[in-house]
Amino acid sequence: MLVETYQAQLNRLLEQFDCKIQLPEEWAESFFDERGVLPTSFDERRQFARYHFRGKGILQVQRTLPTIQRSRGLYVIYTFDIARGGFAFLHTSQLFPCELCELWLPTQKLTVEITRCQYINSRCYLIGSRPTSRNLATLATQ
Amino acid sequence: MSCQTAEVAEFAIEDCLPIHINTLVPEQCIGIELYIRDSRSGRLRLYRGENIIIKEADRQRLIDHDVRMLFIKKADHRRYQDYLNEHLELVLKDETKSVAARFTTLNEVVRDVMATSFRSGDVESTVKQSQQLADHCVDLLSRDDYAANELLGVLHHDYQTFTHSANVTFLCVLLSKALGITHPDDIQQIAIGALLHDLGKLDIPERILTKPGKLTDAEFDVVRNHPKWGFQKLCQRDDITNAQLMMVYQHHERVDGGGYPVGIPKAEIHDWARLTTVVDVYEALTANRPYRGPLRHSQAIEIMERDCGRVFDPEMMQCWLRLIKHN
Numbered sequence: 223m224l225v226e227t228y229q230a231q232l233n234r235l236l237e238q239f240d241c242k243i244q245l246p247e248e249w250a251e252s253f254f255d256e257r258g259v260l261p262t263s264f265d266e267r268r269q270f271a272r273y274h275f276r277g278k279g280i281l282q283v284q285r286t287l288p289t290i291q292r293s294r295g296l297y298v299i300y301t302f303d304i305a306r307g308g309f310a311f312l313h314t315s316q317l318f319p320c321e322l323c324e325l326w327l328p329t330q331k332l333t334v335e336i337t338r339c340q341y342i343n344s345r346c347y348l349i350g351s352r353p354t355s356r357n358l359a360t361l362a363t364q
Numbered sequence: 365m366s367c368q369t370a371e372v373a374e375f376a377i378e379d380c381l382p383i384h385i386n387t388l389v390p391e392q393c394i395g396i397e398l399y400i401r402d403s404r405s406g407r408l409r410l411y412r413g414e415n416i417i418i419k420e421a422d423r424q425r426l427i428d429h430d431v432r433m434l435f436i437k438k439a440d441h442r443r444y445q446d447y448l449n450e451h452l453e454l455v456l457k458d459e460t461k462s463v464a465a466r467f468t469t470l471n472e473v474v475r476d477v478m479a480t481s482f483r484s485g486d487v488e489s490t491v492k493q494s495q496q497l498a499d500h501c502v503d504l505l506s507r508d509d510y511a512a513n514e515l516l517g518v519l520h521h522d523y524q525t526f527t528h529s530a531n532v533t534f535l536c537v538l539l540s541k542a543l544g545i546t547h548p549d550d551i552q553q554i555a556i557g558a559l560l561h562d563l564g565k566l567d568i569p570e571r572i573l574t575k576p577g578k579l580t581d582a583e584f585d586v587v588r589n590h591p592k593w594g595f596q597k598l599c600q601r602d603d604i605t606n607a608q609l610m611m612v613y614q615h616h617e618r619v620d621g622g623g624y625p626v627g628i629p630k631a632e633i634h635d636w637a638r639l640t641t642v643v644d645v646y647e648a649l650t651a652n653r654p655y656r657g658p659l660r661h662s663q664a665i666e667i668m669e670r671d672c673g674r675v676f677d678p679e680m681m682q683c684w685l686r687l688i689k690h691n
């Protein structure tokens with residue numbers, strides 16, 4: 223029996239689910255072309271260098287909070303940027319600090335804890351997260 | 365001899381918590397050692413042993429000497445809170461006292477309880493205390509034989525986080541009732557949420573909180589984290605509702621989306637958070653700041669009217685203005 227590779231599994235999921243994220247106009251044109259280190263002037267107070275990390279992934283909320291209701295559905299996300307301490311992505315709805323999510327990223331699966339959330343538009347939130355499972359250093363250089 | 369005793373009982377101020385003398389019920393034994401600050405050394409020495417009754421004359425003597433605060437050991441903070449809760453009931457039910465007089469006591473007790481809880485860093489105790497105090501606030505404010513301005517007049521304005529939290533709580537209860545929120549459970553929950561709304565400020569260094577002057581960008585970044593930090597302290601609890609959590613998390617959001625931590629617009633901000641924003645800003649404007657005195661009521665209103673529809677929900681703001689102007 224053939225074992226489906228991670229890549230194939232991810233691609234199958236990406237085809238199966240519609241992406242509902244609405245990229246703001248100013249990002250839409252070159253969103254997936256951005257590469258390399260973000261200029262430090264972008265945010266000088268950051269501790270570690272951040273890298274553009276643009277692609278598609280899948281999110282599933284693994285553990286929410288006692289007062290929040292969420293479905294266990296799968297959602298397409300856009301990966302955004304990555305640093306030693308964390309990883310950011312775009313999602314269609316707001317996530318709250320301390321929620322745990324499983325992410326299918328282009329090269330690996332990752333469990334993250336949400337650390338912050340920024341509203342971009344009603345169908346686009348920039349979510350900051352911190353991996354609970356492994357260091358992101360290797361991912362950042364891939 | 366007495367000198368030696370005083371020396372043995374001396375404490376560094378960091379090991380103790382300040383309490384307001386008005387929270388001590390005369391002719392009662394508090395059951396906790398009370399310390400007083402030595403004006404020369406700045407250190408604390410024993411004022412009364414745990415079994416000594418404080419008389420009205422003692423309290424008066426302290427006032428005559430301009431002493432308003434005594435101190436208790438940090439380890440005694442829960443016993444002190446139990447004492448307050450027990451005696452608060454008696455004071456609040458005393459129909460021989462005016463509502464305003466009882467409100468003054470309640471206000472001082474709320475400030476002290478929140479101060480000791482906040483300073484102890486004990487979230488469990490802070491939440492439990494908030495629940496008990498909210499009951500008292502709602503009970504007293506559910507009467508209709510007082511005028512809101514009578515109560516506004518007795519609030520302290522020293523801009524300590526717990527004074528602010530106590531004031532915001534009373535004001536939130538007044539505004540919720542004016543907005544037509546009538547169910548006692550809702551009002552009680554709003555009062556608890558208001559008491560806890562700035563819980564995250566516990567993690568902001570005192571140096572920043574009391575800085576006289578404009579904050580640097582980096583310092584302001586630290587301050588901007590407090591709604592998130594408060595949320596993180598409370599979000600796993602099952603005795604806090606979603607609406608209360610949102611009061612903590614969203615009270616610095618603006619209806620035009622320019623607030624923090626998320627920057628969501630009006631439609632996504634919880635009603636109770638929008639309600640908190642109105643009284644939070646009003647309270648902050650009318651409080652004493654390290655770098656300025658309190659603004660007059662009319663100045664505060666003028667500033668808030670300018671921001672109506674951008675920062676504040678216009679409907680709630682109108683209701684607030686009607687409430688305070690009317691009174």
Ligand SMILES: [Fe+2]
Nearest residue numbers: 561562590615
């Ligand atoms: Fe606040």
Ligand SMILES: [Fe+2]
Nearest residue numbers: 528561562644
């Ligand atoms: Fe506040």
